[in-house]
Amino acid sequence: MSCSLQLCLSLSRYCKTIGGLNQIYARSLKAGIDQNPLLVGQLLLLSAVTIPDTIDYARSLFAEIDSPDVFMYNTLIRGLSESGYPHEALLTYTQMRHQSFIPDSFSFAFLFKAAANVKSLGVGTQLHCQALLFGLDDHLFVRTTLISSYAEAEDLRSAQKAFHETEEPNVVTWNAMVTAYFRCSDLEGAHQMFSKMPVRDLTSWNIMLAGYTKAGEFEVARRIFNEMPDKDSVSWSTMIVGFAQNGCLDEAFEFFRESLREGMGSNEVSLTGILSVFAQVGAFISGQVLHGHVVKVGFNNVISVTNALLDVYAKCGDTEMARKVFDHMVEKKSVISWSVMMAALAMQGLADEVLKLFGEMEKNGIRPDGVTFVSLLYACSHAGLIEGGCEYFHKMQETYEIEPSIEHYGCMVDLYGRAGLLSKAYEFVSEMPIQPNEIIWRTLLGACSMHGELKLAEEARKKLSELDPENSSDYILLSNIYAVAGKWKDVAMVRRSMISRNINKTPGWSTIEVDKVVYKFVAGERESEVANEAHHKLADIMSALRTAGYVPEVRSVLHDIEEEEKENSVSQHSEKLAAAFGLAKMCQGNVIRIVKNLRVCRDCHTVMKLISKVYDREILLRDRRRVFCKGGCNYEVDTWEDCEYNEMCHKDSVLKDHQWSAYIDHAPGGMLPCLHSRIWLQVWNSYQDKGSS
DNA sequence: CTAGGGTTAG
Numbered sequence: 248m249s250c251s252l253q254l255c256l257s258l259s260r261y262c263k264t265i266g267g268l269n270q271i272y273a274r275s276l277k278a279g280i281d282q283n284p285l286l287v288g289q290l291l292l293l294s295a296v297t298i299p300d301t302i303d304y305a306r307s308l309f310a311e312i313d314s315p316d317v318f319m320y321n322t323l324i325r326g327l328s329e330s331g332y333p334h335e336a337l338l339t340y341t342q343m344r345h346q347s348f349i350p351d352s353f354s355f356a357f358l359f360k361a362a363a364n365v366k367s368l369g370v371g372t373q374l375h376c377q378a379l380l381f382g383l384d385d386h387l388f389v390r391t392t393l394i395s396s397y398a399e400a401e402d403l404r405s406a407q408k409a410f411h412e413t414e415e416p417n418v419v420t421w422n423a424m425v426t427a428y429f430r431c432s433d434l435e436g437a438h439q440m441f442s443k444m445p446v447r448d449l450t451s452w453n454i455m456l457a458g459y460t461k462a463g464e465f466e467v468a469r470r471i472f473n474e475m476p477d478k479d480s481v482s483w484s485t486m487i488v489g490f491a492q493n494g495c496l497d498e499a500f501e502f503f504r505e506s507l508r509e510g511m512g513s514n515e516v517s518l519t520g521i522l523s524v525f526a527q528v529g530a531f532i533s534g535q536v537l538h539g540h541v542v543k544v545g546f547n548n549v550i551s552v553t554n555a556l557l558d559v560y561a562k563c564g565d566t567e568m569a570r571k572v573f574d575h576m577v578e579k580k581s582v583i584s585w586s587v588m589m590a591a592l593a594m595q596g597l598a599d600e601v602l603k604l605f606g607e608m609e610k611n612g613i614r615p616d617g618v619t620f621v622s623l624l625y626a627c628s629h630a631g632l633i634e635g636g637c638e639y640f641h642k643m644q645e646t647y648e649i650e651p652s653i654e655h656y657g658c659m660v661d662l663y664g665r666a667g668l669l670s671k672a673y674e675f676v677s678e679m680p681i682q683p684n685e686i687i688w689r690t691l692l693g694a695c696s697m698h699g700e701l702k703l704a705e706e707a708r709k710k711l712s713e714l715d716p717e718n719s720s721d722y723i724l725l726s727n728i729y730a731v732a733g734k735w736k737d738v739a740m741v742r743r744s745m746i747s748r749n750i751n752k753t754p755g756w757s758t759i760e761v762d763k764v765v766y767k768f769v770a771g772e773r774e775s776e777v778a779n780e781a782h783h784k785l786a787d788i789m790s791a792l793r794t795a796g797y798v799p800e801v802r803s804v805l806h807d808i809e810e811e812e813k814e815n816s817v818s819q820h821s822e823k824l825a826a827a828f829g830l831a832k833m834c835q836g837n838v839i840r841i842v843k844n845l846r847v848c849r850d851c852h853t854v855m856k857l858i859s860k861v862y863d864r865e866i867l868l869r870d871r872r873r874v875f876c877k878g879g880c881n882y883e884v885d886t887w888e889d890c891e892y893n894e895m896c897h898k899d900s901v902l903k904d905h906q907w908s909a910y911i912d913h914a915p916g917g918m919l920p921c922l923h924s925r926i927w928l929q930v931w932n933s934y935q936d937k938g939s940s
Numbered sequence: 941c942t943a944g945g946g947t948t949a950g
Contacts, residue, residue: 256943288944296945318944325945356946391947422948453949460950484950516950 251278252286259289265301268293272308281311288318295326300579302330317343321353328361336361337370350377352386359392363399371396372405385414391423398427403436418448425451429458453481460489465498480506480514488520496524513540515549522555526562528758528765529842529869534559536763548577554584561591563840564867564874582616589622594874598630617649624658628665636662653681657690664694669703685715692721696728704728719750757821757843761832768821768828777828785819785827792857799850822851822868826858835863843870 251274258271272290275281287308295305305326312319320343327336340358343350350358355378362370375393378384384393390413397406406427413420421444428437437458444451452475459468472478472486483506490499503521507513513521518541525534538556546552553576560569569591576584585608592600605623608615615623620643627636640659643649656679663672672691676683688710695704704725711721722745729737756769766777773782789797822843829839847870855875859866868875 285943292945322945353946360947388947395948417947419948424948426948448948450949455949457949481950486950488950514950520950 251275252280252283255280255286256289259286259293262293263298265294265298265304268298268301268304282313284316284319287312288316288322291319291322291326295322296329300330302326302332317348317351317354320348321351321357324354324361325357328357328364331364333361333364337365350381350383352383352389355383355386355389356392359389359396363396368400371400371402375405375409385412387413387415387417387420390416391420394420394423394427398423398430401431403427403431403433406431418444418446418451421446422448422451422454425454425458429454429461432462434458434462434464449477449479449482452476453479453485456482456485457489460485460493463493465490465493465495480511480517483509483511484514484516484520487517491520491523491527494527496528499524513544513546515546515552518546519551519555522552522559526555526559527842528760528767529563529840530758530760530763530765531559531563531565531838531840532760533763533765534563550576550579550581550584553577554581554587557584557587557591561587561594562842562869564595564869564876566591566595566597580611580613582613582619585613586616586619586622589619589626593622593626593629594869594872595876596629596873598626598632601626602635615643615647615649617643617652617655620649620651621654621658624655624662628658628662631666633662633666633668653684653686656681656683657686660687660690661694664691665697667698669694669698669700673703683710685711685718685721688714689718689721689724692724696724696731699728699731701728701732716748717750719745722750755821755843755845757825757841759825759829759839759841761829766825766828768824778824780831781824781828784831785823788827788830788858788862791861792854795857795861797853797857820848820851822847823854826855826866826868830858830862830864838865838867840867841869843868846870846872847875 255271255275262268262271268290272281275286280286291305291308294301294308305323309315309319309323320339324336324339327339337358340354355374358374359371362374375384378389383389390409393409394406397409406424410416410420410424425437425440428440441451441455452471455471456468459471468486468489472482475482483502486502487499490502499520503517506517522534522537525537541547541552541556553572557569557572560572569588573584573588585604589601589604592604601622620639623639624636627639636659640655644651659675660672663675672694676687676691688707692704692707692711695707708721708725722741726738726741729741754769756767758765758767768781773779822841825841826839829841833839847868852875855866855868858864
């Protein structure tokens with residue numbers, strides 16, 4: 248008897264899969280030791296915590312236990328909380344109390360974590376009272392999780408109180424408190440706490456880095472990074488991801504290369520961060536190269552890395568390759584994988600496929616989240632599927648109990664507005680259960696601009712001037728509407744108020760990758776050789792296009808200026824420069840991929856289409872919402888319906904000097920040890936093989 | 941009758 252118990256126990260120590268778990272359980276049933284508390288406790292720990300995605304197994308295993316003890320309750324609570332069921336974890340605690348079990352310090356360590364993930368307020372306080380009741384609140388582990396839980400609820404005062412009542416806080420408690428200040432956006436408090444710390448460890452420093460990068464205080468973060476006595480891979484990836492998530496793409500890339508130079512090597516987090524940079528700038532070839540690297544070092548079975556790779560292909564407009572990565576994912580696909588894939592299809596305007604994929608996702612038993620529904624609603628609004636969109640909007644609330652966020656309401660406003668149902672859109676806005684923010688009004692304003700609806704536009708604009716008076720795009724949208732209607736006096740008025748309030752436009756930029764180097768063309772500068780080259784090539788192209796019969800589309804140019812100057816202003820949009828540069832530098836047959844940070848204007852669409860035709864090139868242009876293809880196999884795809892909403896298609900007269908420039912990132916030579924297309928080829932072949940079999 | 945589990949950073 249005890250012999251088989253010992254065997255089962257040692258087996259459980261090495262068990263890593265659900266199959267092994269089943270074997271041990273079967274063995275224990277056979278030996279009649281399936282109710283042994285030690286063994287069943289270990290099996291529960293395996294299914295609830297150690298082996299991923301086996302929480303259902305843990306639940307049913309728990310149901311089979313005749314007399315669970317506190318350890319088992321704690322384990323189930325922990326498992327539920329870590330598997331995304333914090334509410335059920337809390338319910339398990341009440342169940343446990345119902346059976347008159349006395350919780351221990353472990354219970355509260357897990358419960359406070361669950362409380363941090365639960366939306367409803369005051370759960371932390373209730374649990375705190377419970378901990379006090381059982382005399383466990385002065386336990387250091389409990390204190391630390393308590394502070395984190397209050398931090399998550401952004402209850403800084405309670406967190407502070409809990410900290411001050413701690414008699415001998417250790418480094419971890421101090422760290423948790425510093426994190427709490429950051430979480431509550433109190434940078435000053437975090438800094439004070441940090442400087443008062445009697446002992447600091449590497450984690451303390453890393454918390455500082457994370458806090459400041461998340462707050463957008465890059466210079467402070469950089470200074471701390473340089474002052475740190477020691478750095479580890481977390482320090483480096485914090486910087487890389489921090490920059491990448493805040494649009495500081497050059498810095499992220501710089502830190503990534505520096506980390507390799509310092510011999511840090513890449514890890515799953517830094518790779519995820521840098522892949523997101525590639526996705527954002529549309530660095531297709533670099534992405535492929537990194538894909539090769541990922542496969543080589545074996546990170547392709549790490550879900551976050553694969554999702555990031557998927558996103559690179561999605562954002563570079565290569566739906567086919569995205570699909571291949573998606574279909575061949577080694578690990579189980581997460582909600583994120585499905586959502587990214589759906590977003591990829593939605594960006595291409597493939598609404599039917601988005602809806603189909605959503606059906607598949609449901610069939611696979613994957614629970615969609617809020618992001619999934621954004622893609623779904625986006626697809627519906629762009630395909631004009633009003634009824635479908637409404638159905639999904641209800642389904643998300645009724646079937647999946649997802650509270651619509653402001654983005655979802657935005658999608659709905661867009662759904663009605665884009666279809667021209669402006670009064671319906673307005674009605675929807677007025678009846679929204681949450682306060683419409685500037686994005687909602689801006690969506691409405693965009694829809695008005697699309698349909699030339701002046702009256703409603705003015706109202707939306709009025710709301711916007713209260714909510715977000717500094718935002719330039721609203722002024723631009725409104726003045727576009729006036730410009731299209733030929734109301735130049737009103738255009739001038741908008742213009743003047745912009746200047747008097749000292750509002751500048753978000754500078755537009757476009758990136759293009761040539762030979763694994765990403766070139767960035769920015770409005771308002773023209774200092775480098777590259778910019779000059781692009782400029783000259785563009786002039787050639789424009790005259791060639793004119794000969795081919797091109798007439799500039801200047802209808803929506805911002806202000807009432809001479810025709811010639813209007814032409815001049817649209818002819819210098821950064822995407823055109825990027826295209827010209829690509830045309831000059833890239834071999835025939837390579838796809839010219841351009842990424843634009845804002846929206847693309849009508850004239851740029853026409854020009855891209857013509858360049859593609861005249862020079863026989865495939866051009867793929869992505870802006871912040873959509874992928875446009877011209878030429879190649881996609882030549883027939885016409886995506887005109889999408890070129891409204893352009894916040895930036897007009898050259899800003901505030902930036903009077905006609906200076907344009909290119910920003911060049913240094914060649915990433917030696918960036919990775921395996922920058923050879925050979926490896927990429929292997930990756931590609933492996934996909935081909937799997938695909939055909 | 942005992943054994944087994946935890947806190948902060950990317």
